[in-house]
Amino acid sequence: MRSKAKRIAVIGAGLSGIATAKHLEAAGLEVVVFERSSKPGGIWLYDERRPPSPTYPSEKPSVADLYAFVDKEALEGDSKRASLKIAEYELLFAPPGPAYNGLMNNNPVGILNEMKGHPWKDGLPDNVNVRVVLEYLISYMKAFDVERLIKYNTRVMNLKKRGDLWEVQFATLIIEGSERGALIEGIEEFDAVVVATGHYHHPRVPAIPGLKEWKDVWPNRIQTSKSYRRPEVFADQTILLIGSFISSTDIAKELGPFAKHIYQSNREGSVALPAKLLPGNTERITGIASFGLPLEGLPDEVAARDSLKDGQCIPASVTLVDGRVITNIDHVISCTGYHHTYPFLSSWHDDSADVKDANETVLVTDGTQVHNLYKEVFYIPDPTLAFVGIPTFVASFTFFEYQAMAVAAVFCKKALLPSETEMRKQYEQECRNKRPGRAFHSMFSLDIPLEVNYVQDLIDWLNADAEVTGGKQVEGHSEQWHAANKRNMERLRAIFLR
Incomplete structure (x- = not known):
């Protein structure tokens, strides 16, 4: 990796992408966020429209929801027929997510899901409607001036590594009234890329x-x-x-x-x-x-x-x-459930391989797991490619923010990754300790504090390196957070064990 990653692309403006952009810029890096929708929020963005139906059974993960929507003649035409296609085109370009009108968060809001420097409103119950969660996320984005970094209506079509740089090929959808539109394609180069697209796009x-x-x-x-x-x-x-x-x-x-x-x-x-x-x-x-x-x-x-x-x-x-x-x-x-899928990284997919037979370079096989990641974040063969937001059954707002902080520390050289050999060794040990497939990324356990241990491991690494590199010390979970987590675990045990 280059001595310092200076220009970073973040794909996705949901929770993980917004948190990552905030911490990358705070580390002094230039950040561009690509978001295919017209608004931020990711999974927490409620849209009354229904997404296009997937294939039955599922399409292979390397294709996923990368629909054949690039039909410029229809998009830019003047006829009524073309304008009807524009409405369909918007759905294909940026399909609405899975949020429904009555969706509530499963993990309590408040201290358990409080991002650093940004508390939730007082008096909220543990479980709130999707709109309240989105309001919190947007207020965080505004408080740290993240929105100016986002390119909305812009979909990443392909990623390629050329020399030391990542080439990001993207398309921006412009709708001019109800009858006309345009698709503007572009290419930009970056020192590193963070994929923060979540895993609720392609239904299984x-x-x-x-x-x-x-x-x-x-x-x-x-x-x-x-x-x-x-x-x-x-x-x-x-x-x-x-x-x-x-x-x-x-x-x-x-x-x-x-x-x-x-x-x-x-x-x-x-x-x-x-x-x-x-x-x-x-x-x-x-x-x-x-x-x-x-x-x-x-x-x-x-x-x-x-x-x-x-x-x-x-x-x-x-x-x-x-x-x-x-x-x-x-x-x-x-x-x-859903498949893990990155259609803009199709060369890193192997749809024909079983999840147990992933080689040392593939990212996705059957869609149930993302392979070859160090600490579930950094792509081992080339850690200038990172992922934030993959683990499941966590207090997502705090958990993914710690992942974002780790990415920022590495890309600004305040934290150092071990050698590829050592990262591979640790990953292989992780594979031996976990079941392959969807369970691999799960932090759910009624007995072992998997989430707490993971976050503490990140903090210990970041703070040890910060002492050497002159970086800032990362504050871990507070006593109040641990108390809230204990109460939540007691709630879950009451559900599952009684």
């Missing part, structure tokens, strides 16, 4: 026999949790939720007062929240073996694509792995 759609056919025939009755927005539209319906973890359970609780009946499918071997959290009209069922398609003999008006009328249930059955058959389903929502 299971390859259950028959599900694709249901989606093809009744597309408006089959969706993923990413496009869920409001429970009222499901009033008096029977809903099948695929998956039984956080998003599925949260949606079930929202649907409870409105739906007629809810089935929540729990595949054997998958992680599930306790069934006691579900509303009374929700039934936990086994995994799904297949979606049946008895289309033969159906009237044409029913068998035709998306022809079901309001009040008509789907005229087909679902077979469970225990042999049970359920019918009269009105709507199916897949709540089976």
Whole structure:
């Protein structure tokens, strides 16, 4: 790595990107943030529009949501047809995220998720609406003057390493009224790149026999949790939720007062929240073996694509792995998580490799894990590429800020990375200690303080190096934070162990 990284690209203006930009600039570095949406906030930005549907089953992670949207003639045309495409184009260029109208944070706000120098408002309950969380994030951004660093409506299309520099190829979408638009493409060079795009872009759609056919025939009755927005539209319906973890359970609780009946499918071997959290009209069922398609003999008006009328249930059955058959389903929502995917780094993907067979340069295989990262941040073969915001089940605002501080310290040479050999050695030990796949990045444990240990490890490293390099000492979690974390862990133990 060069003696000092001077110009840094940050991809994404959600929590991780904003925190990273703030600390990079505070370290004296030039920062440009690329955000494909027109507003900041990432996962906390609520958008009533629903994102485009993914493929059924999932597209390979290297492609993900990089839609074939570069249609300049349609975008820049004058006809009514072109203006209709502009609206579609915006959705493809920057698909809305998974936030729904009633989304609440799962980890308590307040001291547990308080970013340095920026407290939450007094008097807030532990759990608040998505809009309150976004308000906090925007107020942090304004307090530290981060917004001037952001290029909105700008999507990173590709990253290439040329010599010592990263070449960032991007496209900026300009909408001129309701009928005209333009796509401005550009290239800029940077000493280093921080990927802070999160991992809630590409829904993992299971390859259950028959599900694709249901989606093809009744597309408006089959969706993923990413496009869920409001429970009222499901009033008096029977809903099948695929998956039984956080998003599925949260949606079930929202649907409870409105739906007629809810089935929540729990595949054997998958992680599930306790069934006691579900509303009374929700039934936990086994995994799904297949979606049946008895289309033969159906009237044409029913068998035709998306022809079901309001009040008509789907005229087909679902077979469970225990042999049970359920019918009269009105709507199916897949709540089976997301793939890690970086379509602008497609050369670092290997879609054909199993997660256990990742080589020493690949970043993503099957989408369940990001490989070859030192401390889950720095790309071992070339640590001028860093990632902030990958670990799950953490107090995200404080946790990702510590990751951002580590990136800033390394890029301004106030913290020193070990040799590639040593980073590789530590990473291989981490791989031996963890299960591969989605569990690899999880910090959830009722027994071992994984999050606390990780953050303390970062702080010990940064402060030890700061004594040598003249950097600032990093303040760790306060006593108040540890007390809040203890209360939160007691809450979780009460949910999972009683």
